[in-house]
Amino acid sequence: MSMPTAATPIEIVSFPIEGMTCASCVNRITRFLSRVDGVQTANVNLASESATIHFDPGRTGVADLVAAVDAAGYVARTEQAASADHEVDVAEAAEARTERDEAAARHVAELRKRLVVAALLTAPLIAGLARMTVAPWLPAFLTDPIFQLAMATPVQFWAGRLFYVGAIKALRHRAADMNTLIAVGTSAAYGYSVATILAPEFFRAAGLGMDGAGLPMYFDTSAAIITLILLGRFLEARARSHTSDAIRRLINLAPRTARVVRDGIELDIDVAAVHVGDVVRVRPGETIAVDGVVTDGASGVDESMVTGESLPVAKRAEDLVIGGTLNTTGTLTFRATRVGADTVLARIIRLVSEAQGSRAPIQRLADLVTGYFVPAVLALAALTFVVWYVAGPAPAFNLALLNTVAVLIIACPCALGLATPTSIMVGTGKGAEAGVLFRNAEALERLGSVKAVVLDKTGTLTEGKPRVTDIVRAPGAPPEDELLALVAAAERPSEHPLADAIVREATEHRHLDVASTTDFLAVPGGGIAATVAGHRMLVGRAGHLEAERVDVAALQAAAEDLAGDGKTPVFVAIDGQAAAVFAIADTLKSGSRAAVAELHRLGISVAMLTGDNRRTAEAIGRSVGIDRVLADVRPDGKAAAIKALQAEGAVVAMVGDGVNDAPALASADVGVAMGTGTDVAMESAGVTLMSGDLRGLVAAIALSRATMRNIRQNLFWAFAYNVILIPVAMGALYPVTGMLLDPIFAAGAMALSSVTVVSNALRLRRFEAARPAVESAPQGTPAPALP
Secondary structure: OOOOOOOOOOEEEEEEEEOOOOHHHHHHHHHHHHOOOOEEEEEEEOOOOEEEEEEOOOOOOHHHHHHHHHHHOOEEOHHHOEEOOEOOOHHHHHHHHHHHHHHHHHHHHHHHHHHHHHHHHHHHHHHHHHHHHOOOOOOHHHHOHHHHHHHHHHHHHHHOHHHHHHHHHHHHOOOOOHHHHHHHHHHHHHHHHHHHHHOHHHHHHOOOOEOOEOOOOOHHHHHHHHHHHHHHHHHHHHHHHHHHHHHHHHHHHOOOEEEEEEOOEEEEEEHHHOOOOOEEEEOOOOEOOOEEEEEEEOEEEEOHHHHOOOOOEEEOOOOEEOOOOEEOOOOEEEEEEEOHHHOHHHHHHHHHHHHHOOOOHHHHHHHHHHHHHHHHHHHHHHHHHHHHHHHOOOOHHHHHHHHHHHHHHHOOHHHHHHHHHHHHHHHHHHHHHOOEEEOOHHHHHHHOOOOEEEEEHHHHHEOOOOEEEEEEEOOOOOOHHHHHHHHHHHHOOOOOHHHHHHHHHHHHHOOOOOOOOEEEEEEOOOEEEEEEOOEEEEEEOHHHHHOOOOOOHHHHHHHHHHHHOOOEEEEEEEOOEEEEEEEEEEEEOOOHHHHHHHHHHOOOEEEEEOOOOHHHHHHHHHHHOOOEEEOOOOHHHHHHHHHHHHHOOOOEEEEEOOHHHHHHHHHOOEEEEEOOOOHHHHHHOOEEEOOOOOHHHHHHHHHHHHHHHHHHHHHHHHHHHHHHHHHHHHOOOHHHHOOOOOHHHHHHHHHHHHHHHHHHHHHHHHOOOOOOOOOOOOOOOEEEOOO
16 A cells, blocks of 8 residues: 655545455455555445545546456446546535445346245245155155255355355455355255265165165255345345435435526526526425525525524524525515535535445554455365364264355354444434534444543634623723724624624624724734724734733733623723723533533533633533633644643544634544534534534444444454354264264355344434423523633
């Protein structure tokens, strides 16, 4: 595997792969892809039957990747490929999903046909076995060798053809997989039976009879094994088709047409023909086609399918609407702002698909084991035959043959290969339905082990819409409205939430005229300086003013009182003289207290990260129930604060929504972005909460823990199954109990193991994270805004 050069952008491509049957196939394809020069990572997923490759386009291309898959003995379907340089919109995703579903349906139908035929032909063979044991009254022809040969041969070579095809492909590439074990095991039983018909005297002369009785035949064994394994694969294929249900539901949210208004005329057009800037109209009960901004009308919009919020959200002019959500009561007209692959729904589908194709760290042990699994089983089977033939009781050859077949059939790398990816697919899909997006499987795994959560305050704990609550003027300061107009003018060029609160107070609430500004300078974490109407203005922290030799002592007592009330004091100086202190407060989000309490119940400590002074920060921290307050943290110090917590040994999740949160989100063990925040924050995070509600974090952690618990159950079953039953198949219990494992029961157990793993993973579809109820305490409590 090659590492990319820093100058070359990495491309990502995903495509389906045909022919995979077990974890050994996954390892083989991964190994061949990783050898291609320029490949950075190759994730091959048995559950989704696909590969996702990160590669350097300057050194390799898709054709080379396809050639590597072919060299491994499998088929890459690049006509269904999706790449990062061509972002797929919902319509394209729907088409690709339909093609995959149709291919999967054809595969299930083919398995069903072979299973039915195999079962019908195997039934007389099992009846023949019953005649020789418990039902002697059954017709004699059932035990006739030629009849049994006629019944078993179509099962062996027609119903079981896929095992031979897979084994021959593997052999052609000097490999062995699950098909190899099945083909060798059933061929041994079938071949021995045919040989006893063609050359019975040879076997009698060699002493290979059954205690002097007639020569045994194992047509029933070989046919029953193939039938049971086909049954297992049929049930597994049907179950695996449900692991992508969440993606299907997301794709089906998008309507196929949109009603646009052009030149005053309403036209129903294909959603792919909608352009940015088009005016779109949606009536009650209809699905919104693309993202946009409401220009006319009012309605409630059900956004539960995207954000997980159950109650409709009121929409009116200037509000954002999301494609795929349901308009409930009124007619809305909106201007399209994002279409095609840029819509929120398309991005969600893309993120979920990428997460489902990624590999979790917990899977590494299974990958290591399966790399040696099939060769080890073949060696154990050979050892079993030799030991039983040399040291076993009479008839040694027959017992050696049956035990060898049992070992080959009981071994199941399929369960190991499915244990992790099936749970990841269901878990990430379930998260998307609840408004929780996991960027990859590693984030899903890591979130469940978090012991400390750090919450950025503004926009995370609070609404992120601070307002001016008090203005305390110093003696000699201008009148309040005049002072507010000067400060608003100075703050207008700033993008900070506090600046926005002051400007809104002046323009929207008091309708004041705000002058223009010159010589504007922003000091990160301190404040601003500007010239307004000939006055030199300083606005910000006390330290910012003091650095300019402004004495703020006369305002300190008022500032401390305001901070004690949970408000943020902002100092103002005009022409070098302290003029006023503004108090700015935000409002706690409705679920913040409940979410913090629930995090505590989960055994997680909660810290708040803010640029507020310590007194203000501790006031809001106490009101919410925060364990630890990290105050006076400048924007460029957030990442360092996260690293300091990690140095204490905690697995830390950082939750934020702003551009200045991105470094801290990237530094944390798990970064969690609020979906109501900036794209920069979401790009830096491993988890996104689409609703912007902190209670979604509780659901995300609960889902992560449930998924990891499910994966551990699957891995335990897969490992325990093989560790326990392979020795049993070898005859480990025989010296103590005299018991041997019949190959037919071995086939049933093997078929059941994969079905059990997939069925257990599908239990996650029933996961419901109870969202913490909002406490009755008043939620309008002012919270300080982040300076």
